[in-house]
Amino acid sequence: MILKLDNLTRSFGSLKAVDGVHLEIARGEALGIIGPNGAGKSTLFNLVTGLLRPDTGSIWFDGRDITHASPRARCIAGIGRSFQIPLPFENLTVFENLLVAAIHGRGRREAQVIDACGEILERTGLIAFANRRAGALNLLGRKRLELARALASAPRLLLLDEIAGGLTEAECGELVRLVQDINKSGMTIIWVEHIVHVLVAVVSRLMVLNFGRKIIEGEPRPVMASAEVREIYMGIAA
Amino acid sequence: MRPEANKPAALGEGRHSPRFAVATATRASIIAALAVIPAVLILIALPAFADRALLQELFYVFTMLTLAQLWNLLAGSAGLISVGQQAFVGMGAYALFAFTIIAGLDPVLSIVLAGIVAGALAVPAALIVFRLRGAYFAIGTWVVAEVCRLVLAQVKHLGGGTGTSLPPDIAGSMIGLDFVRHLFRVRGPAARDILSYWLALVLVVGTFILVYRLLRSRHGLALSAVGDSEPAAESTGVDVFRTKFLIYVVTAIVTGMVGALLFLQKARISPDAAFSLIDWTAYVIFIVVIGGIGTMEGPIIGVVIFYLLQYYLAALGSWYLILLGALAILLMLFAPSGVWGVISHYFDISLFPVRRRLVVPERAGLRKESLR
Numbered sequence A: 001m002i003l004k005l006d007n008l009t010r011s012f013g014s015l016k017a018v019d020g021v022h023l024e025i026a027r028g029e030a031l032g033i034i035g036p037n038g039a040g041k042s043t044l045f046n047l048v049t050g051l052l053r054p055d056t057g058s059i060w061f062d063g064r065d066i067t068h069a070s071p072r073a074r075c076i077a078g079i080g081r082s083f084q085i086p087l088p089f090e091n092l093t094v095f096e097n098l099l100v101a102a103i104h105g106r107g108r109r110e111a112q113v114i115d116a117c118g119e120i121l122e123r124t125g126l127i128a129f130a131n132r133r134a135g136a137l138n139l140l141g142r143k144r145l146e147l148a149r150a151l152a153s154a155p156r157l158l159l160l161d162e163i164a165g166g167l168t169e170a171e172c173g174e175l176v177r178l179v180q181d182i183n184k185s186g187m188t189i190i191w192v193e194h195i196v197h198v199l200v201a202v203v204s205r206l207m208v209l210n211f212g213r214k215i216i217e218g219e220p221r222p223v224m225a226s227a228e229v230r231e232i233y234m235g236i237a238a
Numbered sequence B: 001m002r003p004e005a006n007k008p009a010a011l012g013e014g015r016h017s018p019r020f021a022v023a024t025a026t027r028a029s030i031i032a033a034l035a036v037i038p039a040v041l042i043l044i045a046l047p048a049f050a051d052r053a054l055l056q057e058l059f060y061v062f063t064m065l066t067l068a069q070l071w072n073l074l075a076g077s078a079g080l081i082s083v084g085q086q087a088f089v090g091m092g093a094y095a096l097f098a099f100t101i102i103a104g105l106d107p108v109l110s111i112v113l114a115g116i117v118a119g120a121l122a123v124p125a126a127l128i129v130f131r132l133r134g135a136y137f138a139i140g141t142w143v144v145a146e147v148c149r150l151v152l153a154q155v156k157h158l159g160g161g162t163g164t165s166l167p168p169d170i171a172g173s174m175i176g177l178d179f180v181r182h183l184f185r186v187r188g189p190a191a192r193d194i195l196s197y198w199l200a201l202v203l204v205v206g207t208f209i210l211v212y213r214l215l216r217s218r219h220g221l222a223l224s225a226v227g228d229s230e231p232a233a234e235s236t237g238v239d240v241f242r243t244k245f246l247i248y249v250v251t252a253i254v255t256g257m258v259g260a261l262l263f264l265q266k267a268r269i270s271p272d273a274a275f276s277l278i279d280w281t282a283y284v285i286f287i288v289v290i291g292g293i294g295t296m297e298g299p300i301i302g303v304v305i306f307y308l309l310q311y312y313l314a315a316l317g318s319w320y321l322i323l324l325g326a327l328a329i330l331l332m333l334f335a336p337s338g339v340w341g342v343i344s345h346y347f348d349i350s351l352f353p354v355r356r357r358l359v360v361p362e363r364a365g366l367r368k369e370s371l372r
């Protein structure tokens, strides 16, 4: 087991954004999370990466209780993430964005990580933009950079928050193959995505959130066919 | 065992011959680097030819340029918009007066000690202002400076609210003064101007080297990351607090040394002059904004424009200040990256190569296709 969430709850005022979520993920697994806007998916990621603190419950990573660890400590321990609304380091180049993660997130020296960063840029289709200011990228480029920068810290657990939005069918296909490859290399993946057919091409298990609560969890096919999901997703997932 | 032995092999790892390389230098930066050594040598030798007035003007330009480069590091790179740097100028200046008048130490040694005092002030100040966000951070830095001004106004030994002068024998006893006097065959006051000019030159060159080295290091990457997005920085392993704290204290130390030197040259201090918001922060922000925030070249251009404006227009009195403000606002609206931003955009040049460029091998384009 690489990640375990135990009764995780987080409120904003009277709103329970994440409400008593239990979750266990095995090493090397790929888990998908779906749910309507405002269901608490990004909040759950913020709790796992430490940008938000839970009101109750605990988070275990690789057998250690990290509930009170800093975001930095969690990154160094091996949790990488992308942000749904991209947060590039705008005044650095695309390549330097990756260097930050590779140097600070892995504790390596610059010379040791150049090749790794270059290859990640190739695989994420950003190599032609390596020396551009990240602030000059369009939304698509920024989303790719989110994925690339998360990979540069060489995480063992990768959290992806809606990285496929706005992609063409062909680009979605490429992304699916890339995430599959990453997963096959041994990295555990949790992927939040609205585009369900993209998600189910990669993940072996699906969790559905609504109003902060886990509605259902299991293999993608039965989950998508369940009455609960049909009710929430009327039409969307058809 | 390596600590990461149970991690999946990261991309690009275990390869023997490196495929990618990193370059920093550009043609313009190489020319600049070649030009800078003779330029500095000429500046060192300048007191042999130049008259006192020119040295005094350059002294002012160098000290303002140093303050501007330091503020630019704080605000332009790390996103720490301080409007309270006069706290460290004033504290350094007062520390110099205290060390020389009360403790009887040498003025040049006291400049270094004044930097340490300013750095010591920055430690508790950082713990307070870093709790504040955005505009509140800026206000917090200003409050810290005001508190320092009010406290120093209570210190009777240093003249209280009206201030005090540096006794002539103290300024006349500086280390190195006799050397300068003999070298250039000049009188005491002229020798003092030369020595102050050299000290200002040391500070400005030293600051440029410090900032450049910092930006080229891993801390420089962290600094820019923190300035652009704190949540993303800490999620990629950057120690956000430590990075901001380090930069705040380091700039405070050098700012304090500049303050000490400025008021050693003035030989007169008062709380209002030492903690002046206009002189040590507003002008400095003007210089950085006009020249181009976030670049090392910007403050150089900015200080030249600022100096020329002051030289020709300062006689206009308050109209001069209104003009400065209007100019800064116009520039922020129409050229937010400043004069250097416009130049480097059109000519694609950089004199201080702080950006790391990935050099992609020729074959990479082909390989990219074959990966698909």
Ligand SMILES: Nc1ncnc2c1ncn2[C@@H]1O[C@H](COP(=O)(O)OP(=O)(O)O)[C@@H](O)[C@H]1O
Binding pocket: A012, A015, A017, A035, A036, A037, A038, A039, A040, A041, A042, A043, A044
């Ligand atoms: N920092 C915050 N402060 C207040 N409310 C928040 C904050 N972050 C998220 N929320 C609220 O929590 C709920 C869940 O948000 P989020 O996790 O972003 O949903 P999702 O990612 O599933 O669309 C939403 O109602 C959102 O408005």
Ligand SMILES: [Mg+2]
Binding pocket: A041, A042, A043, A084
């Ligand atoms: Mg979301």
